[in-house]
Amino acid sequence: DGGITQSPKYLFRKEGQNVTLSCEQNLNHDAMYWYRQDPGQGLRLIYYSQIVNDFQKGDIAEGYSVSREKKESFPLTVTSAQKNPTAFYLCAIWTGLLYGYTFGSGTRLTVV
Amino acid sequence: AQSVTQLGSHVSVSEGALVLLRCNYSSSVPPYLFWYVQYPNQGLQLLLKYTSAATLVKGINGFEAEFKKSETSFHLTKPSAHMSDAAEYFCAVCGNQGGKLIFGQGTELSVKP
Numbered sequence: 311d312g313g314i315t316q317s318p319k320y321l322f323r324k325e326g327q328n329v330t331l332s333c334e335q336n337l338n339h340d341a342m343y344w345y346r347q348d349p350g351q352g353l354r355l356i357y358y359s360q361i362v363n364d365f366q367k368g369d370i371a372e373g374y375s376v377s378r379e380k381k382e383s384f385p386l387t388v389t390s391a392q393k394n395p396t397a398f399y400l401c402a403i404w405t406g407l408l409y410g411y412t413f414g415s416g417t418r419l420t421v422v
Numbered sequence: 423a424q425s426v427t428q429l430g431s432h433v434s435v436s437e438g439a440l441v442l443l444r445c446n447y448s449s450s451v452p453p454y455l456f457w458y459v460q461y462p463n464q465g466l467q468l469l470l471k472y473t474s475a476a477t478l479v480k481g482i483n484g485f486e487a488e489f490k491k492s493e494t495s496f497h498l499t500k501p502s503a504h505m506s507d508a509a510e511y512f513c514a515v516c517g518n519q520g521g522k523l524i525f526g527q528g529t530e531l532s533v534k535p
Contacts, residue, residue: 413458
């Protein structure tokens with residue numbers, strides 16, 4: 311994973327529950343991103359943070375929340391307001407123009 | 423606004439045949455372009471990138487891509503497909519140096535023996 315760790319790899323959620331996906335990095339980069347991936351829809355940006363204690367909504371932020379209290383950590387909470395949360399979630403860090411994004415290995419969330 | 427269009431959600435080739443995955447972009451500023459590969463249930467790995475240097479870019483695993491400004495294209499090619507190339511491929515554009523890539527829909531490559 312190149313210094314970026316997502317956990318857990320698989321997560322099951324009951325309807326009406328909030329769940330939190332972890333993303334940790336030890337590469338000392340400022341900018342971190344959360345994407346959602348669904349079959350045939352590519353990657354859609356949920357939230358991103360370019361500095362500690364600051365974050366911005368992406369294209370599909372409704373039903374999600376984030377925090378950025380530490381440079382190393384950017385957790386994503388999928389709330390009960392997200393009506394269709396089953397998807398593959400990817401966290402990424404921006405490592406500059408030489409390498410673009412470095413991605414974590416992803417978390418597959420399933421509603422049961 | 424920037425956007426990326428990948429033509430063909432599924433491409434199938436025979437082992438040893440040419441691989442051609444198409445990507446067209448739209449950007450109001452000189453773009454930075456990337457190709458990523460994703461194997462099942464994994465994150466994305468960088469294949470190659472264009473950052474305004476040489477227009478023909480070579481990447482890992484024998485892949486290369488050519489930036490054509492007149493055609494707003496950044497197609498990915500490989501002369502001879504290998505079974506291990508079967509994966510999903512994503513083209514992405516960034517219009518500035520600050521990250522926030524815009525991704526295409528992805529192209530799933532199948533390689534037949």
